[in-house]
Amino acid sequence: MISFIVPAHNEARLIGASLCALQQAAQGLGQPFEIIVVDDASDDATADIARSSGATVLAVAYRHIAATRNAGATLARGQRLVFVDADTHVDAAVLRAATRAMDEGAVGGGVAVALQGDVALHARLAARFFAWVFRLTGIAPGCFLFCTRAAFDAAGGFDLTYYAGEDVAMSRALARQGRFVILREAVHTSARKLHTFSAWEHLRLALRFLWKRQRMLTSREHLDLWYGKRRD
Numbered sequence: 039m040i041s042f043i044v045p046a047h048n049e050a051r052l053i054g055a056s057l058c059a060l061q062q063a064a065q066g067l068g069q070p071f072e073i074i075v076v077d078d079a080s081d082d083a084t085a086d087i088a089r090s091s092g093a094t095v096l097a098v099a100y101r102h103i104a105a106t107r108n109a110g111a112t113l114a115r116g117q118r119l120v121f122v123d124a125d126t127h128v129d130a131a132v133l134r135a136a137t138r139a140m141d142e143g144a145v146g147g148g149v150a151v152a153l154q155g156d157v158a159l160h161a162r163l164a165a166r167f168f169a170w171v172f173r174l175t176g177i178a179p180g181c182f183l184f185c186t187r188a189a190f191d192a193a194g195g196f197d198l199t200y201y202a203g204e205d206v207a208m209s210r211a212l213a214r215q216g217r218f219v220i221l222r223e224a225v226h227t228s229a230r231k232l233h234t235f236s237a238w239e240h241l242r243l244a245l246r247f248l249w250k251r252q253r254m255l256t257s258r259e260h261l262d263l264w265y266g267k268r269r270d
Contacts, residue, residue: 039070040137041116044093045106046075049124050082052228057091059127066130067137075124076110078102084124103180104196104204111190119190123181125228135223136184145216146185148178148209150224173220176213180205182225189215 064071075088079099088095098109193211196204212218
C-alpha cells in the first residue's frame with residue numbers, strides 16, 4: 039500500500055482540487071493506496087472537503103509542520119509514504135516515477151516543482167533556478183517528498199526541532215539511509231506566497247535567515263510566510 043499524507047491548515051479553497059488530482063493519479067497506478075489529510079487546527083471547511091473527497095481525516099492542533107507530517111505517518115498503513123502539500127497537484131507520471139525509483143532501490147526522493155497560475159517571468163526563472171539547486175544538493179521540496187516506511191522510521195521521522203526547513207533536514211536524514219533521488223518529473227504547486235506576500239516581505243525573510251540562519255527555523259517567530267494568517 040502507498041500512503042499519501044497531506045498536512046493542511048485552512049486549505050478549504052485549494053484542497054478539493056488537489057485531492058481530486060491525487061485520487062486520479064493514484065488510481066492510475068493500479069496499487070492499493072490511502073489518502074490521509076492531517077487537519078492541523080483548521081477553522082474552515084478543510085476537514086469536510088477532505089472527507090467528501092474520500093480521504094481519511096486526522097485532526098491535530100500542533101501548528102508545527104514537522105509534527106503534523108509525523109502524525110500522518112504514524113496513522114499510515116503503507117510501506118511507502120508520500121507527503122504532498124494541500125496546494126499541490128500531482129499527476130500519474132510523477133507517481134509512476136516515484137514508485138519506479140523505490141522499486142529500483144531508492145529509499146526516497148523528491149521531484150521538480152512548477153508554479154501554477156499567472157506568475158511573473160522572473161518568478162518562474164527563480165523557480166527553475168531553485169529546482170536546479172535542489173537537484174544539485176539532493177534536497178526534496180516539501181510539497182512532494184516520498185520514502186519507504188523503513189527509511190522513514192530509520193531516519194526518525196521529521197525533525198521536530200524545525201518549524202520550517204523540515205524538508206531539508208528530512209532529505210539529508212533519508213540520504214544517510216540509502217540512495218535519495220530528485221526526479222525530473224514535476225508537480226504543480228500554488229504560487230500564492232508570491233501573490234500574498236510582497237517582494238519586501240520575501241527579502242526581509244531572506245535577510246533574517248542570513249542573519250540568524252538555522253536558529254530562525256526552530257521557532258514560529260518571523261515565519262509568517264508559513265504560520266501567519268492566510269492572505270488568499
